[in-house]
Amino acid sequence: MASTNSFNAHGELKVGDNSYEIYRLSAVEGSDTLPYSLKVLLENLLRTEDGANITKDHISALGSWKADAEPDTEIQFTPARVIMQDFTGVPCVVDLATMREAVADLGGDPSKINPLSPAELVIDHSVIIDVFGRPDAFERNVQIEYERNGERYQFLRWGQGAFDDFKVVPPGTGIVHQVNIEHLARVVFDRDGVAYPDTCVGTDSHTTMVNGLGVLGWGVGGIEAEAAMLGQPVSMLIPRVVGFKLSGQIPSGATATDVVLTITEMLREHGVVGKFVEFYGEGVAAVPLANRATIGNMSPEFGSTCAIFPIDDVTLDYLRLTGRSDEQVALVEAYAKEQGMWLDPSKEARYSEYLELDLSTVVPSIAGPKRPQDRIELAGAKESFRKVLPTYVAHDEGADGDASSFPASDPTPQGSPDGLNGGTKPAEEGDGNGRPSKKVTVTNADGASFEIDHGIVSIASITSCTNTSNPSVMMAAAMLAKNAVDRGLTVAPWVKTSMAPGSKVVTGYYDKAGMWPYLEKLGFHLVGYGCTTCIGNSGPLNEEISAAIQENDLAVTSVLSGNRNFEGRINPDVKMNYLASPPLVIAYALAGTMDFDFENEPLGQGTDGTDVFLRDIWPSPDDVERTIASSINQEMFTQDYADVFAGDQRWQSLPTPEGNTFEWADDSTYVRKPPYFEGMGMEPAPVEDISGARVLAKLGDSVTTDHISPAGSIKADSPAGKYLAEHGVDRKDFNSYGSRRGNHEVMIRGTFANIRLKNQLLDGVEGGFTRDFTKGGEQTTIYDAAEAYRAAGTPLVILSGKEYGSGSSRDWAAKGTRLLGVRAVIAESYERIHRSNLIGMGVIPLQYPQGQNADSLGLDGTETFSITGITELNEGRTPKTVKVTATKDGGETVEFDAVVRIDTPGEADYYRNGGILQYVLRSLVAS
Structure with a gap:
């Protein structure tokens, strides 16, 4: 219109x-x-x-x-397009297919359920590193991927044919955000003769990577993305905008990853949740596009809605390099200059808040062991590791540890062959210097024996769109590998190494620069083009190493070039996870342990018998840039993306269903028709208050969507594992939760099942467990308890602390919560996306009064809750607060006024309708 x-x-x-x-x-x-x-x-x-x-x-x-005002004006933002990855995209297509049938049931036209904006899905989340460290790793992993996911892929091929303006990038092509910046992003759209800025929402929080190109976009839940595809605008408040001034240049020895970790720490400390972050200043023009994209990618890690750079000559150069047409580049330049969107360092916009970073002050860093904002200067990494290790050995993860008992440097001799503890033989659970030690001898499949200990690097993975999209750090890693091989260094035998680039272009410039042989010599063979270790698809460790870790309860580490390192995310055997630049991933693989000081300890001895330190093999920035300049060209991009939607022979030969509605298979364990629209009428039922509710889980601070949403491998003894076994699925074919997101039965059973979840209703128990008060408060799984409450007609609530729902934009964190029977969440504060998604699923997000929390109010989670005042929504008003009454077993009550976090009229409409999809469906039928 x-x-x-x-x-x-x-x-x-x-x-x-x-x-x-x-x-x-x-x-x-x-x-x-x-x-x-x-x-x-x-x-x-x-x-x-x-x-x-x-x-x-x-x-x-x-x-x-008004830059200094608090957001209070609601606007309706209509994104130009929607981008999805397959884990979150499959449920979107499942829901759209279900909506077609629901429209027909309500007397409407099923063909109305069709994307009204371009929607593109990249299959990148399904490859798992089952095979590694060998030349055929990529081919074998892709083959296994198709065997596991053929049913899902057939469904997506049906969707590509059934829905207009919906395209699928097949498996083995690249990571969604890297494909987005290298090919899909338009920067300026030309549609029906109208030119306008390219904007997008995506079903992955790292959609913000495209901000590096000047494209405004961010991650939303799958339910919001579906609504956007169906023409619904995104309801939002005009945000505060944080101006982040950049000056100076990155020093030699530091990388884009170090810049990102520094910015992440600064912005998380400043507080930018729900705000836009925008970079300006003289230093912006000196920031390469790949670095801008890396910074934008990490926006979810510091909590902002976006982290954007304006358009300038750097943007145009990148568009040319990646094969965009001359006409498109000319349009971007002309449009940006006409609209005042071209970078002008001499003009400063008005901002709500200001920060500044002199890039020359950035130092090499890592982050961990469990949050991306916990930056550690590389020089202090060993001391930091030693400080926190005892808390993991003692199963008190998250404690600060006691640095006083750990020396800043290890006085024992260095350079032992195994790289552990300077060659000393420690006593059980201690090495004489305060470092817990428990050496265990392992014999691998080749018959070689070696010792592993607390703190070994069990996984070293170059992975994730965050850094594999950046030639400067990727080439630096390859050149460091070459220098290491030339000096005779090798990787410790207990390290699982892998290389998973975000696009085939990386392979192209590695080939042209002659780098693959050196990477492979260190075990960094190509394992796939997709999200792997960063999302928990690291695959199993070698059996003998995994068994030794489990049997001896070792606290081991992973090092990855990704953006996420939350507890329980990377691998079930690995307790401590560290983010690092690609060259540092290789450096830690050579060291073999996190208990390592790169400045003072050698990585090993060279072929000439002399000690080799990291500084001896670190490539100079000038050499890296020269190599990049001679190894990357436009032709690589145009060739790799020439027919990006066609796929290989495997994709093209998949049997594909046809028709406007999908034929659901009753025996499918991957794709099932969800229950969201069952019994739905044209008019929504009135909103009701909540009474007699029980607490399903009482949680602490920083509970992420990784803690809530099903992710990673499915354990045989879990409710989801038992469900699959009951349906005839062999243990080896369980696959991951992510791959089964199209089956709500599996996903409900995996909600709140993270192995590191700490439910405060239980003492000293981790994982997806709770107390079932229908059975006297006995311990059981969260899913089984929810089923018992459902049978008893008892609604449920969740109690939580600060930053509830931080992390990825996981729609199943909200879908699973609702399908478990949770009606309300009461938290101290929320991360933006999850709060919105809860409303989109008909769950009301409430907030404790300022300065209060469950503990200060004396709530232990055993109470029965009633929440009154919600019914005011039936009268077209959103109450600012509702009354919560918690009744203890003895009859004592705790009362407080909880803040209603339904922030916009649009969100109120969604909640009144029972969810955003129900609202959209009724609107489409009514029209």
Whole structure:
């Protein structure tokens, strides 16, 4: 529908021989000094103004945005496109297929359920590193991937044929965010003769990687993405914008990863949840596009909605390099300059808050052992590791440890062959220097024997779009590997090594530079193009090493070039996980242990018998850049993306169902019709207060969506494992939770089942367990307890602390919560995406009064809860607070007014309808 054009902004832009319709920002007073990101939103409103949902007042409010005001004005943002990965995308397509049937049941036209905006899905989350350290690792892993996921892939191929404007990038191609910046992103759209900024929402929180190209986009839950595909705008408040000034240049020895970890720490400490972050200043022009994308990628780790860079010559150079057409590059340049979206370091926009980083002060860093914002300077990594190790050995993860008993440096002789403890033979659980030690002899399949201990690096993985999209760190890693091999260094035999680039372009420039032989000599063979270790698809450790770790309860580590290192995420055998740049991943693989000081300890002895230190093999930045310049060209991108949606012979030969509606297979354990629309009528039932509710889980601070959402491998003795076994699935074919996201029965059983979840209803128990008060409070699994409560007609609540739901935009964290019977969550604070997703599934997010929490109120989770005042929503009003009454067994009550975190009228509509999909479905049928 055409804009009502209240500001007479509609006009024409000529670029060469082409002419485009545009909506000029200059028509709105105040637009000139808006931050870049808000200019993108302003154009969006001008172009989609309809006089009802988007009005002249909304546009004026954005133009006259007060930088220092708290957000209070709701706007409707209509993204240009939606991007998905397969774990989160499969449930989206499942829901769309189910909606087609629901529309028919309500007397509507099923064909109305069709993406109204371009939707692209990249299959990148299903490859697991089952095979590694050998030349055929990639081929074998892809073969296993198809064997495991053929049913899902057939379903996605059906969707590509059944839905208009829906495209699928087949397996073995790359990681969604890297494919996005290298090929899918338009930067400026040209659709039906109208030019406008490329914007997107994605079903993965790291959608923000595209911010490096100047594309405004962020991660949303799958349910929001489905609504966006169906033409529903994203309801949001005009945000605060943090201006982040960059100056200086990255020093020699530091990498883009180190910059990202530094920025992550700064912004997480500053507090940017729900805010936009925008980079400006003289230093921006010196930041390569790949580094910008790496910074944007980590936006979820510091909690902002986006982390964006404006368009400039660096953007255009990257578009040319990656094979975008001359016409497209010309349009991007002309449009950005016409609309005042071109980087002008001499002009400073108005920002809500200000931060600054001199890039020359960045030092080599890692982050861990369980959060990406916990940055550690590399020089202090050994001391930091020694400080925290005792807490993991003692199963008190998360304690700070006691640094006083750990020396800053190890006085024992260095350079032992195994790289552990300087060659000393420690006593059981101690090495005489305060470091817990428990050496265990392992004999591998080749008959070689070696000792492993607490702190060994069991996984060293170059993985994740965050860094594999960045040639500077990837080439540095390869050149470091070459230098190590040339000096005669080898990787410790207990390290599982892997190389999983985000696109085939990486393989191309490694081939051209002649680097693969050196990487492979150290065990870093190609294992797949996709998200692997970073999302828990690290695959199993070698059996003998895994058994030794489990039988001796060793606290071992992983080092990966990813963006996530939350507890229980990477591998069930690995307690401590560290993020590092690709060259440091290789360095730690050579060291073999986290208990290592790169400055003072040699990585080993060279072929000439002399000690080799990290500084001896670290490539110079000039050498890295020269190698990149001679190894990367436009042809690599144009060839790799020439037919990106076609797939290989495996993909093309998959049997594909046809028809507008999907034929559900009753015996499928991968794709099942979900129950969201069962019994749904055209009119929503009135919202009801909650009474007689029990606590399913009482949780602490920083509970992530990884703790809530099913992820990783499925254990045989878990509710999900038992379900699959009952349905005839062999243990070896269980696959991961992510691969089975299209089956709600599996996903419900895995919700809140993370092995590191700490439910405070139980003492000293980790994992997906709780107390079942229908059976006297006995311990059972969360799923079994929820089923018992369901049978008894008892609603459920979750109690939590600060930052509830931080982490990835996982729709199943909300879907699973609702399907378990949870009606409300009461927390101290929320991460943006999960709060929104809870509402989208009909779960009300409530917040304790300022300064209060469960403990300060005396709540232990054994109480029975009632929540009154919710029914005010039936009258078209959203209450600011509702009354919560918690009744203890003895009859004593605790009462407080909980803040209702339904923040916009649009969210209130979703909640009144029982969820966003129900709202969309009713709206489509009514129209």
